[in-house]
Each structure stands twice: as structure tokens, then as C-alpha cells.
Amino acid sequence: MPNYRVHDAINLTALGMSFAGYSMLANTNVIPSVSGAAMIGYTLSYLAGTFLVTPDLDLHGSKPKKRWGIFRFLWRPYATLVPHRSSFSHGWIIGPLTRLLYLALLTLPLLILTNTVQASRELAQQYIGWDALTAIVVGYYLSQWMHLIADRAPLRP
Numbered sequence: 128m129p130n131y132r133v134h135d136a137i138n139l140t141a142l143g144m145s146f147a148g149y150s151m152l153a154n155t156n157v158i159p160s161v162s163g164a165a166m167i168g169y170t171l172s173y174l175a176g177t178f179l180v181t182p183d184l185d186l187h188g189s190k191p192k193k194r195w196g197i198f199r200f201l202w203r204p205y206a207t208l209v210p211h212r213s214s215f216s217h218g219w220i221i222g223p224l225t226r227l228l229y230l231a232l233l234t235l236p237l238l239i240l241t242n243t244v245q246a247s248r249e250l251a252q253q254y255i256g257w258d259a260l261t262a263i264v265v266g267y268y269l270s271q272w273m274h275l276i277a278d279r280a281p282l283r284p
């Protein structure tokens with residue numbers, strides 16, 4: 128299995144290639160141009176999926192977990208509950224979704240207490256369209272899939 132440096136290099140190379148591919152296709156009107164918010168959302172979610180919310184959070188002491196700094200303890204239950212390279216971490220659909228749900232469960236009480244959910248919803252409705260939301264999901268999932276391709280993870284949900 129590749130180490131984190133190889134994963135990072137593969138993911139960043141693929142990100143650059145996706146920008147080049149998008150530019151080429153959008154400039155020749157093969158696909159429509161997307162908004163700046165969509166490009167930013169895609170990039171940020173891809174980078175978050177590359178460096179912070181990766182399938183290898185199922186390992187105690189992994190580099191992605193260390194990148195969480197003082198908040199790395201948040202991923203301890205995840206690493207304890209999810210066997211390494213199982214469908215819940217290295218599945219193509221369920222794996223990325225599991226990490227998002229886990230993160231949502233961890234942060235939701237804090238977001239509700241600080242009334243951030245309502246403020247975020249209003250902000251999102253005002254400034255983020257469906258193209259940006261789609262781009263965020265695509266960016267996150269692509270980053271996860273690049274990891275799984277590098278791991279040669281079997282195709283499973």
C-alpha cells in the first residue's frame with residue numbers, strides 16, 4: 128500500500144489533471160462552465176478529502192489523523208470501530224459517506240448549540256447553487272476514489 132506521501136502526490140497530480148481536463152472541455156464548449164463557487168468548492172473538498180478526511184483514518188497513528196492536530200482524538204473511535212480497509216473505510220460509496228456521517232454526528236451538537244446550522248443554511252442558499260454543491264460532492268468523492276485506486280481497493284460499495 129502506498130504511504131501518505133505517495134497518496135498525496137497521486138491525489139494532487141489528479142487534481143491538476145482534472146483542472147486541465149475541465150479547462151480544455153469548457154474552453155471548447157464540450158461541457159458548460161461552472162461558477163467560481165463551484166470551482167472553489169470542488170478544490171476545497173478535494174483537498175480536504177486528500178489531506179484530512181481520508182480512508183486511512185481507520186488506522187491509529189496515520190498521517191491524515193495527525194494532521195487533525197489536537198482534534199485527532201475525534202477519529203479514535205472511528206479507527207477503533209472500523210476495521211482497516213473494510214467497506215466502511217475503503218468502500219467506494221459507503222466509505223466516503225461513512226466518514227461524512229461520522230463527522231456530521233461529531234459536529235452536529237456543537238453546530239446546533241451555536242446556531243451555526245441555520246446561519247450556514249441561509250448562507251448556502253444565498254451564495255451556493257446546485258452546481259457548487261455538486262462540485263463539492265464530486266471533489267470529495269474523486270479524492271477518495273484516487274486513494275482507493277492507489278490502494279488497489281476491490282470494487283465494492
Ligand SMILES: [Zn+2]
Pocket residue numbers: 182183217274278
Ligand atoms: Zn488506504
